[in-house]
Amino acid sequence: MGGTFTLFPTQASTMAGRVDNLYFFMLAVTLFFSVVVAGLVVTLAVKYRRRKADDVGANIHGSTALEVIWTAIPLLIAMVMFVWGTSVYFALAKPPAEAMEVYIVGKRWMWKAQHLTGHREINQLHVPVGTPVKLLISSEDVIHAYYIPAFRQKIDAVPGKTTTMWFEASKAGTYQLFCAEYCGTQHSGMIGKVVAMEPREFQQWLSGGAPAGTLTSSGEQEFAMLGCVTCHRDDGSGRAPSLVGVFGKPQRMANGTTVIADESYLRESILNPQAKVVQGYQPLMPAYQGQISEDNLVTLLAYIKSLEKPAAKGAPATDESAAPAGRQ
Amino acid sequence: MHEVRTNELDSSSAPTTPAVHYLNATHGAASWFFTKDHKRIALLYLYSVSTFFLVGGIFAMLVRLELATPRGDLLSAETYNKVFTAHGVVMVFFFLIPAIPAILGNFLVPLMIGAKDLAFPRINLASWYLYMTGGLFGVAVLVMGGVDTGWTFYTPYSTAASNSHVVLTALGAFVAGFSSIFTGLNFIVTIHTMRAPGMTWDRLPLFIWSHYATSLIMMLGTPVVAVTLMMVVLERTLRLGFFNPDLGGDPVLFQHLFWFYSHPAVYIMVLPGMGVISEIVAAFSRKPVFGYKMVAMASLGIALIGFLVWGHHMFTTSQSVLAAVTFSFLSFLVAIPSAIKVFNWTATLYRGSVLLDSPMLYAIGFIGLFTIGGLTGLFLAAIGLDIHVHDTYFVVAHFHYVMVGGTLLAYLGGLHYWWPKITGKLYSEPWAKTSAVIVFVGFNLTFFPQFVLGYMGMPRRYHAYPAEELSWQVLNVLSSAGASILAIGLFLPLIYLTYAAFRGRPAGPNPWGAYGLEWETTSPPPTANFEVTPIVTKPAYYYAPEEH
Ligand code: HEM
Ligand SMILES: [Cu+2]
Numbered sequence: 001m002g003g004t005f006t007l008f009p010t011q012a013s014t015m016a017g018r019v020d021n022l023y024f025f026m027l028a029v030t031l032f033f034s035v036v037v038a039g040l041v042v043t044l045a046v047k048y049r050r051r052k053a054d055d056v057g058a059n060i061h062g063s064t065a066l067e068v069i070w071t072a073i074p075l076l077i078a079m080v081m082f083v084w085g086t087s088v089y090f091a092l093a094k095p096p097a098e099a100m101e102v103y104i105v106g107k108r109w110m111w112k113a114q115h116l117t118g119h120r121e122i123n124q125l126h127v128p129v130g131t132p133v134k135l136l137i138s139s140e141d142v143i144h145a146y147y148i149p150a151f152r153q154k155i156d157a158v159p160g161k162t163t164t165m166w167f168e169a170s171k172a173g174t175y176q177l178f179c180a181e182y183c184g185t186q187h188s189g190m191i192g193k194v195v196a197m198e199p200r201e202f203q204q205w206l207s208g209g210a211p212a213g214t215l216t217s218s219g220e221q222e223f224a225m226l227g228c229v230t231c232h233r234d235d236g237s238g239r240a241p242s243l244v245g246v247f248g249k250p251q252r253m254a255n256g257t258t259v260i261a262d263e264s265y266l267r268e269s270i271l272n273p274q275a276k277v278v279q280g281y282q283p284l285m286p287a288y289q290g291q292i293s294e295d296n297l298v299t300l301l302a303y304i305k306s307l308e309k310p311a312a313k314g315a316p317a318t319d320e321s322a323a324p325a326g327r328q
Numbered sequence: 329m330h331e332v333r334t335n336e337l338d339s340s341s342a343p344t345t346p347a348v349h350y351l352n353a354t355h356g357a358a359s360w361f362f363t364k365d366h367k368r369i370a371l372l373y374l375y376s377v378s379t380f381f382l383v384g385g386i387f388a389m390l391v392r393l394e395l396a397t398p399r400g401d402l403l404s405a406e407t408y409n410k411v412f413t414a415h416g417v418v419m420v421f422f423f424l425i426p427a428i429p430a431i432l433g434n435f436l437v438p439l440m441i442g443a444k445d446l447a448f449p450r451i452n453l454a455s456w457y458l459y460m461t462g463g464l465f466g467v468a469v470l471v472m473g474g475v476d477t478g479w480t481f482y483t484p485y486s487t488a489a490s491n492s493h494v495v496l497t498a499l500g501a502f503v504a505g506f507s508s509i510f511t512g513l514n515f516i517v518t519i520h521t522m523r524a525p526g527m528t529w530d531r532l533p534l535f536i537w538s539h540y541a542t543s544l545i546m547m548l549g550t551p552v553v554a555v556t557l558m559m560v561v562l563e564r565t566l567r568l569g570f571f572n573p574d575l576g577g578d579p580v581l582f583q584h585l586f587w588f589y590s591h592p593a594v595y596i597m598v599l600p601g602m603g604v605i606s607e608i609v610a611a612f613s614r615k616p617v618f619g620y621k622m623v624a625m626a627s628l629g630i631a632l633i634g635f636l637v638w639g640h641h642m643f644t645t646s647q648s649v650l651a652a653v654t655f656s657f658l659s660f661l662v663a664i665p666s667a668i669k670v671f672n673w674t675a676t677l678y679r680g681s682v683l684l685d686s687p688m689l690y691a692i693g694f695i696g697l698f699t700i701g702g703l704t705g706l707f708l709a710a711i712g713l714d715i716h717v718h719d720t721y722f723v724v725a726h727f728h729y730v731m732v733g734g735t736l737l738a739y740l741g742g743l744h745y746w747w748p749k750i751t752g753k754l755y756s757e758p759w760a761k762t763s764a765v766i767v768f769v770g771f772n773l774t775f776f777p778q779f780v781l782g783y784m785g786m787p788r789r790y791h792a793y794p795a796e797e798l799s800w801q802v803l804n805v806l807s808s809a810g811a812s813i814l815a816i817g818l819f820l821p822l823i824y825l826t827y828a829a830f831r832g833r834p835a836g837p838n839p840w841g842a843y844g845l846e847w848e849t850t851s852p853p854p855t856a857n858f859e860v861t862p863i864v865t866k867p868a869y870y871y872a873p874e875e876h
Contacts (some may be wrong), residue, residue, distance in 0.1 A: 071667075143645075
């Protein structure tokens with residue numbers, strides 16, 4: 001964008017229009033009630049102004065009918081807003097299954113992005129138009145928030161967690177990227193650009209850089225280097241469960257509970273494995289908290305998620321349905 | 329005794345000031361610093377809270393000056409962060425929270441219910457010393473170089489990353505918190521046990537109801553933030569892992585604990601303001617407040633539901649979808665009692681005898697600004713929309729409309745309304761009206777552009793912003809210009825009210841022809857408040873005989 005004077009932000013994602021419609025509806029309600037209240041106050045104050053110094057007002061104490069009306073109407077309008085706002089939120093919160101994934105790490109004071117292809121960028125994010133993109137976001141130090149106003153999307157980058165956000169760019173262009181959660185001295189400098197490109201140009205961009213390897217191949221190397229392979233054998237013959245096909249499946253824990261192996265679970269199991277131990281295994285694994293950088297953790301997660309073959313003899317993967325509404 | 333009142337200003341026998349009253353009953357510094365008179369303690373608060381307001385205001389002007397240009401050219405990034413933190417901490421903990429309860433509440437709660445004093449006069453004095461001790465911690469922090477966490481102290485920034493004076497600031501807020509807890513306790517016991525004969529619960533002025541509801545929040549909520557701040561101190565000094573994931577903590581836990589207090593805290597600020605507005609609207613329409621019972625119950629409703637909505641500050645922190653939806657729903661519910669009050673105040677004007685003197689101008693300004701502030705709260709409660717505007721200037725505009733437009737205007741209106749009672753003197757009405765108008769205009773010019781700015785996407789707490797966003801600078805300049813006008817509007821009362829206190833004409837017991845026990849005693853009141861204990865035989869706001 002840039003250069004043109006406007007009082008309304010660009011709509012550049014498939015969701016932006018939906019958010020704006022809700023905004024216009026609420027703006028209309030606000031305008032209506034503000035004008036009604038202001039109009040009434042001024043009219044009544046003028047019409048019933050004190051004429052003689054010792055005038056008193058009429059002895060009116062209230063009216064139950066009126067009170068019921070002006071409780072019920074705002075309640076009704078509020079419920080419309082609630083339902084509408086919630087439905088927009090569901091759409092904003094739930095990424096389509098086929099979304100392209102990019103890993104984002106926030107760090108004072110920059111945004112690092114890693115594509116599955118191995119491309120890395122700082123304070124920039126290149127994405128294709130017309131493809132849903134899912135960002136997996138974490139932080140190396142304090143809380144940040146990844147915010148793209150043109151897409152009407154934002155999510156906190158919380159240390160110790162992986163949060164997700166998704167969007168589908170609808171218009172090629174370069175858009176502002178901000179950190180929206182106060183994070184210290186250069187908070188207002190933690191900004192960048194999101195570049196939405198036509199798919200063909202995006203492919204060109206991808207072939208332009210020369211990444212050392214894909215994200216999963218770096219993850220595989222990391223997996224070997226850190227010695228994970230010695231216990232987590234693919235065929236399940238190690239002292240630890242095989243990680244093949246684990247991602248996204250429910251896992252039975254030693255304490256009898258069941259946990260969905262999502263990003264948060266994998267992250268926790270690497271950094272602090274004792275927190276949730278898989279049923280049938282000893283709590284042998286060392287904690288990697290403080291041993292592994294956020295960037296390398298990202299490659300490991302990408303690698304584990306890529307292990308899609310069905311497990312020959314893996315951890316007991318019960319197929320109970322109904323994933324509870326977990327952290328998104 | 330007070331059926332149809334004549335406006336005593338017009339009567340030929342000029343009002344006089346009583347020879348002995350609470351201000352001149354005893355002399356010397358000790359008689360003030362060791363006083364147990366709630367009215368004198370209220371004045372101690374008036375001086376100290378006003379000083380903090382001035383300090384907070386200077387920081388606000390620095391913030392606005394810096395943002396007049398997109399480049400961070402006036403202050404360094406680090407200084408800017410300390411300045412907006414100081415502004416927030418001072419304004420929230422040392423101005424907005426104590427302003428109405430500690431000054432007007434302290435002065436008026438016993439007077440309005442016909443009591444001689446608060447239930448625990450010594451604890452009342454101790455509360456002021458606690459407030460001052462907390463304030464001194466704050467001043468020490470400023471002298472030593474400041475703190476840069478924002479008034480919200482979010483972890484792990486505050487416990488692990490910030491290298492400024494977090495511990496001292498947290499201790500300051502902690503100590504000041506106890507002042508708030510004790511004040512709440514004092515009000516509740518007083519209202520329960522010390523009402524004059526005949527002052528039944530359904531005859532309590534709405535100011536008292538709102539202070540009752542506020543006191544409940546102060547007593548139940550403040551301990552939680554006190555403990556939370558202690559946890560921050562412990563994590564920072566002893567590295568106990570509450571919030572920092574590196575130490576095994578959860579950063580979002582802090583936000584839950586913090587907002588569990590701090591959302592209700594916004595009602596600590598605004599509920600007493602609603603009480604003030606109810607009194608002013610009734611007195612300047614010479615009519616009972618429309619739907620007295622609903623307005624009283626709405627105060628309690630706000631206090632109770634206010635405890636259940638804290639999660640709406642965390643819609644973007646990845647709380648579970650179910651939690652987000654629940655908090656959104658409850659947030660919409662809490663808006664209803666506020667809406668009820670706005671309609672009731674408006675309806676009170678109907679067939680009233682409306683006088684647009686300065687307190688009433690402030691009250692009307694309050695109704696307008698609070699309506700906009702409350703309605704924009706709905707934008708934030710609608711999760712799908714909050715995702716976009718969360719932590720942007722839209723939020724800054726919203727909470728300034730409710731807190732400054734609401735709390736500050738109510739405070740100013742109340743100060744003008746009761747100034748003749750407090751000092752026994754009349755101030756210049758033309759000056760007061762002028763400044764009320766300047767405040768209203770300056771306020772809107774300052775904060776309205778921030779809604780637009782926020783929807784455009786400008787994040788809050790930014791020391792500089794991208795120059796290529798042309799409209800951002802225009803909006804910021806408007807806002808900064810408005811702040812200067814607002815500052816003038818706020819500075820004027822300081823001058824003419826102070827002048828009136830010394831040189832004003834005697835006010836007489838009831839210059840407004842208002843109804844209420846506080847207007848039955850002399851201005852200023854005697855140390856014991858009433859010569860004889862009043863006996864109440866009429867409902868609240870009894871301006872005209874029943875028409876049956
Ligand atoms: C009644 C007086 C009110 C006061 C004094 C008040 C005050 C505040 C304050 C201080 C904040 C900012 C907190 C921060 O620093 O992040 C805030 C945010 C918020 N308020 Fe209000 N508020 C009031 C009414 C309302 C109402 C009626 C609603 C809902 C219908 C509401 C919904 C919200 C929401 C959802 C946020 C969080 C927005 C965000 O951070 O994205 N508020 N309010
Ligand atoms: Cu940041």
